[in-house]
Amino acid sequence: MADTTYTDPVITRLRAELTRARRALAESASYFSAQEQASAVLNCTNPETVQSPLHRFVASAIASVDDVLEDTSPGEEQHGNHVARLLAGIIADLDRCPHGRHHQDPCGRCSGGRSTGNPHLTAGQRIGYSIHGTPIYVPKPEDRYAPEAWRKPPTRQA
Numbered sequence: 001m002a003d004t005t006y007t008d009p010v011i012t013r014l015r016a017e018l019t020r021a022r023r024a025l026a027e028s029a030s031y032f033s034a035q036e037q038a039s040a041v042l043n044c045t046n047p048e049t050v051q052s053p054l055h056r057f058v059a060s061a062i063a064s065v066d067d068v069l070e071d072t073s074p075g076e077e078q079h080g081n082h083v084a085r086l087l088a089g090i091i092a093d094l095d096r097c098p099h100g101r102h103h104q105d106p107c108g109r110c111s112g113g114r115s116t117g118n119p120h121l122t123a124g125q126r127i128g129y130s131i132h133g134t135p136i137y138v139p140k141p142e143d144r145y146a147p148e149a150w151r152k153p154p155t156r157q158a
């Protein structure tokens, strides 16, 4: 389960259904408690001594649901990794030509049969700034997987 992300839509839906079922179980447990309290008062006994087996079963089911909800909770780190993977995918797509091919990969629709890359991003182009005002540049296609390359100003050609 190392690669499982609990942000999958199916798991999110299952968690929502479990949460609804848990609410129903909690209402049942509350009903059983009230019944047991009333019975204990009538019989002058401790409510725990009149706890029904069904109430114990419902309480056990609630505990199991809580365990599953906790185990499948999209933790912050897991969610952060998921977001980082999605962002890395977007960065990796930035060199694709309008036909979806990476720069220099075979492309039947780019001139010369090779992808000419993203026409909107050219190497050396300033595209933004960090929080400290450091410019962000488009690296050469071969350097785009190196984070530091996005911070390097373009080298002047002689």
Ligand SMILES: [Zn+2]
Binding pocket: 097, 098, 099, 100, 101, 107, 108, 109, 110, 114, 115, 116
């Ligand atoms: Zn192309």
